[in-house]
Amino acid sequence: MAGIYIHIPFCLQACHYCDFHFSTNRKHAPEMVSMICRELKLRKDYLPEGEAIHTLYFGGGTPSLLTADQIREIHDAIHTHFDCQLLETTLEANPDDLEAKKLDAWLALGIDRLSIGIQSFDDDVLKFYNRSHNARESLLAIDKARKAGFKSLSMDLIYGFPYKDHSIWQADLAQTLALTPDHISSYCLTIEPKTALGVWEKKGKFQAASEDFQAEQFEILQQSLEKAGYLQYEISNFARDKAFSLHNSNYWKGVPYLGIGPGAHSFDGAHRGSNIAHNTRYIRLLEENKPAFRQETLSATEQINEYLLTSLRTIWGIDPAFLLEKFGWDLLKEKKKALSDMQQQGLIQMEYQSISLSNKGKLLADYLAAKLFI
Structure with a gap:
C-alpha cells in the first residue's frame, strides 16, 4: 500500500x-x-x-x-x-x-x-x-x-x-x-x-x-x-x-512512499532520502534532468530504532514478533528490565503480542522509545 x-x-x-x-x-x-x-x-x-x-x-x-x-x-x-x-x-x-x-x-x-x-x-x-x-x-x-x-x-x-x-x-x-x-x-x-x-x-x-x-x-x-x-x-x-x-x-507502519518536490522525503523499505530543500536549485537540477534526491541506506540498527520510535506512537504499538522475524532481534529479551519498569509505572500496555503506550505514557513517548533503542 x-x-x-x-x-x-x-x-x-x-x-x-x-x-x-x-x-x-x-x-x-x-x-x-x-x-x-x-x-x-x-x-x-x-x-x-x-x-x-x-x-x-x-x-x-x-x-x-x-x-x-x-x-x-x-x-x-x-x-x-x-x-x-x-x-x-x-x-x-x-x-x-x-x-x-x-x-x-x-x-x-x-x-x-x-x-x-x-x-x-x-x-x-x-x-x-x-x-x-x-x-x-x-x-x-x-x-x-x-x-x-x-x-x-x-x-x-x-x-x-x-x-x-x-x-x-x-x-x-x-x-x-x-x-x-x-x-x-x-x-x-x-x-x-x-x-x-x-x-x-x-x-x-x-x-x-x-x-x-x-x-x-x-x-x-x-x-x-x-x-x-x-x-x-x-x-x-x-x-x-x-x-x-x-x-x-x-x-x-513503515510502508514505502515516494516524496516529490523540494525538501520531500522518501522511503523504499530499506533506504531513506530527501530532496534538496531549495526551490531554485531544485528547479535547475530537474531542468537538466538531474536528481534532486540524496539517498542513505539504513543499517539494521537504524531500521529497528526507527520502527520503535514510530510504532510506539500508535495504537497498533510495537510488534516484538515482527522485529524477531525481520531482524532477528528479541525485544522482549534484550529490553526485559526496561519494559518491566515501564509496565510497573503504568506507562505501557503489553497485550496480544503488542506493546503500546498508556495515556500517561503518551506524555513521554519519545523518551520511552529511546529507552528501547539499541
Whole structure:
C-alpha cells in the first residue's frame, strides 16, 4: 500500500512557528509545477516493483495556493507514471483558500479528504502566529467544504500557546468539537531556532509555556476528545468512526512512499532520502534532468530504532514478533528490565503480542522509545 507525497513549497506568508521548507515568493510556481511533474517521471521506478499507489497526499507549504489547473497537472502526471489504485487523496488547505471553484475542481479530480490548517479560533492567537486567516474564515471554510461535498475533513490545532490559564485552549476545543470533523490533528507549539519565535525567544522577547503547562493542555486534549468519541490512534492524531489518515498511518507502519518536490522525503523499505530543500536549485537540477534526491541506506540498527520510535506512537504499538522475524532481534529479551519498569509505572500496555503506550505514557513517548533503542 505505497503512497506518494507531493510537497508544494509556497505559502502566502510565513507563520512565526513554522520551520518547514517553503517560500512566500510564488513567481516560479509554474516552473515548480512542471519540475514536480518531471520528477514524477524520473522517479517512477523508485518504489518496489509492483507496488500500486493507494494514497496520495498534497502537503507543504500550502497546496491550496496553487490553481486548480496546476493541481490537475500534477495529478495527471501521477496517474500517467504510476499504477494508481487510490483509497485516499488528501490536500492540505488554508481556510482563506477554500473558494467554491477550487473545491469543485478538487472533488472532480478525486481529492476526497481536506486537512485544514485552523490552528486556533482565537483571532489574537492567529495574529500572533501570523496566520493568513481569522476565526470567521475558518468557520466559513468548514461550511464551504461540506456544502461542496467533502465528507472527510481533518482540522489542525496547536496547543501550548503561553497564557495565564487554559481558557483559550478549552474554547478552541469546544469550537472544534461543535464542528464535528471526523479527524483532528493537534500539535504542541514548538519553538524552532530559525523561526521568528525562536529568534524572539533568543532575544528575550518571547517566553514559551512551561512543560507542565503544555502537558496539562495535552491531557485536556485527550480527555475532551475521548469524551466526544474520538480515538487517539497516534500521539497527535484523533479520529471518529475509524477515519484514520491512511497515508500518515502508512508512514508510522513503515510502508514505502515516494516524496516529490523540494525538501520531500522518501522511503523504499530499506533506504531513506530527501530532496534538496531549495526551490531554485531544485528547479535547475530537474531542468537538466538531474536528481534532486540524496539517498542513505539504513543499517539494521537504524531500521529497528526507527520502527520503535514510530510504532510506539500508535495504537497498533510495537510488534516484538515482527522485529524477531525481520531482524532477528528479541525485544522482549534484550529490553526485559526496561519494559518491566515501564509496565510497573503504568506507562505501557503489553497485550496480544503488542506493546503500546498508556495515556500517561503518551506524555513521554519519545523518551520511552529511546529507552528501547539499541
